[in-house]
Amino acid sequence: MGIDALAVRLRAEMGPNQVLTDRQQLRTYECDGLAHYRVIPALVALPHTAAEVAAVVRACAGAGVPFVARGSGTGLSGGALPHAEGVLIVTSQLREILSLRPEDERAVVQPGVINLQVSTVSKEHGYYYAPDPSSQQICSIGGNVAENAGGAHCLKYGFTTNHVTGLEVVTPDGDRVRLGGAAPDTPGYDLLGAFVGSEGTLGVATEVTVRLTRLPETVRTLLAAFHGTDQAGAATSAIIAAGVVPAAIEMMDALSIEAAEAAVHCGYPAGAGAVLIVELDGPSAEVAAQFDEVTRLCDANGAFETRVAADDDERQLIWRGRKSAFAAVGRISPDYIVQDGVIPRTALPEVLRRIDEVASSHGVRVANVFHAGDGNLHPLVLFDARVPGEEGRAETVSGAIIDLCIEYGGSITGEHGVGVEKAHYMPRMFTDTDLDTMQLVRCAFDPGGLANPGKIFPTPRLCGERPGRRTGPHPLQESGVAEIF
């Protein structure tokens, strides 16, 4: 069945307006947040129910047509990049909160529900949804599940994978299957754990059960200004070494402070070569004691100014600079690459220095704004596409940063995913067997390879191939001890 026949079938199964084939309309979906990769899908499906998602996937399976799930399209690694001959399944019409159960600390939501909305509706009951990517005002829970999204607060609270207890997924052959549930520890393999972070390559999530977290009694936020990133890094290590686990520790370097000031006038201390934002939350008695300790450790490690947010407005102001940093960089550079790598926290000062060396040797500027507490770097590699050769140099530096992360035992991505962008880096971090082992999972879920093909893995083997199987007599038989069997 070709795409035209598929369109006829899907229009009959869903409403005619839920199937797009007009090229102009399809263009709306040609990329996600990684805008320099663009592919126009052959067809866009806009299901309204889980049953419709299953119908679309089943039709794709029957026709041998690849499909790609898309939530809000904010992904930064091209995970939701369409397939030119495939169907893009957009989940944004599946946007109902199916149940809110504060007494069970759970909510059940459809995949198109926006992250922040879960917290908004939970708040009046004293709860919130802890994973808070900076994109939380627009990204979908389904996209968060697929990317295992994180945020500033995952140092203390963990990532999406720690906050999703159940899923309904449509498998690549079109079956609706439940993984996990509302209660913890469902018997059997942790397929839920394998699905979270699989970037749409194992099927489409159609229902998500999330854990709600009690709102903390107190939140206190501190801004500490240092002369350079070395001192800010040392303060971070000292805080962790003292046994304090803050809700967040974020760092910005001079260039990203400059950008944030230009954009939102956040009024960070003048002359700062680095700032740390440290947030503590929890019971008042606990937070008060730890806050003093954190302030003392910042001072002891060279902070020349510390500011404590006196109220929620001041707290918002401190965060505004940090949260606007990506967008703000646009003010000081026409183009930039957002990198996303992870290193062991203790290597921070050394890696930042080496990033600086690589950048200056290529005549490129790098602004650093990142989750210092868990070593998740977001170097912004600045360039001007109009200057010949500059983009290429920026890409070289961006790649060199990823190599540094691998060299220090870290990861090529901490929260943005592999997608299409980093598939070719996977063999640098993993051996053939490591990748092959991931393919075993892929083949169990998706033997036909139709779910978001071309993402994560550079060159997948075919399902059904069994690597390295032994043939011939057993070594025990050969060595003459076989008779004891």
Place this chain on the structure above:
Amino acid sequence: MSVLDDLAVKAGDDDVVCGVPARFVAAPASTEEAAALIAAARDLTVVIRGGGTKIQQGPPPRDLDLIIDTRRLAGVVEHAAGDLITVVRAGTPMAELHALPGQQLALDAPPTATAGGAVSANASGPRRLRYGTARDLLIGVTVVRPDGRIARAGGKVVKNVAGYDLGKLYTGAQGTLGLITECVFRLHPVPLDTAFVRATAPPTAVARILAAQLAPSAVEIDAGPGAPPEIAVLVEGTEEGVRDRAAALARLLDGEVTDLPPSWWDTPPWPPGGLGVKLTGVLSAVPALVKAVIAAGGTIRGSAATGVLHAGFPSGAPAGIPGVVGALRAAATRAEGHAVVLTAPDGTLDGLDMWGPVPGLELMRRVKDQFDPDHRFAPGRFVGGI
């Protein structure tokens, strides 16, 4: 000479898994040696043994040629205190991981259990409320697949979304997908201070604890026939914080603050040879689960604020076991959870459904077929006869 000849010795009288005697035992001392062993043992059925604290739980293997014993595969490879991580070999006893200087692997497991066994069993104790389970604390893993190939997943950093999270798949897999040889764990600082609050109170009081702002590390209940139900809460943190919060909890529950936990803390509620069932449910259904267990004549204990509990029954009356399990399973299903039989008196497992309904079983079978196409690793010991 193959590695198998070098390493495998004839099994002794104790090398029995649920009544099934093994033919050989081998104890490799490194990942490479384990890989060579498993590659050479391609026609053998295998059960992995760590500390052996749990090996007799679950159904017997359909067939057993070789026990791979992990206790020589031991030792802390790295403890990076500043990064709050440790890399350990799978056979390392938990006692060693509970004694890392200034830091801890926050898993409640018996001292003689091994790191690999703790991950493979994914059991949990009281502190799961605060720290999660092995699933949440394992950030990297090295395994030898059933085909003898060595694979790594995850790494040494907490934040990592490169590729599939295979550590999750191996956590709780009970050795059916291959041998774990090395684990990387996220550590936590040892709290500056701790206190327990104990009270005689019904399980319904747990909701009040959750509604308060006291961030307990564990909320355990213990209830059984003929004794008043108890609640015990663990508070961890700074000295001032713990003092304040423990006092507030004692007021809330009309209980007392103590330095030590009650004697029943982190102990299973079943006697040796008795019936032990893990019960899970949503939080609002915990009181109903307690009622169901007491009505069936059992003792219930566990993590009331996470919905993971254990029921224990004395060793007598094996004839009534299917009925008891049926009643508990019905209660667990109403609670949106599961009732899993962990241990049962000798001779009562035959025909007993240990797991009840398992969502996603068909996909699980496909996963097993991919990793272990000949079904040699712990055959028959996992859900659905996997």
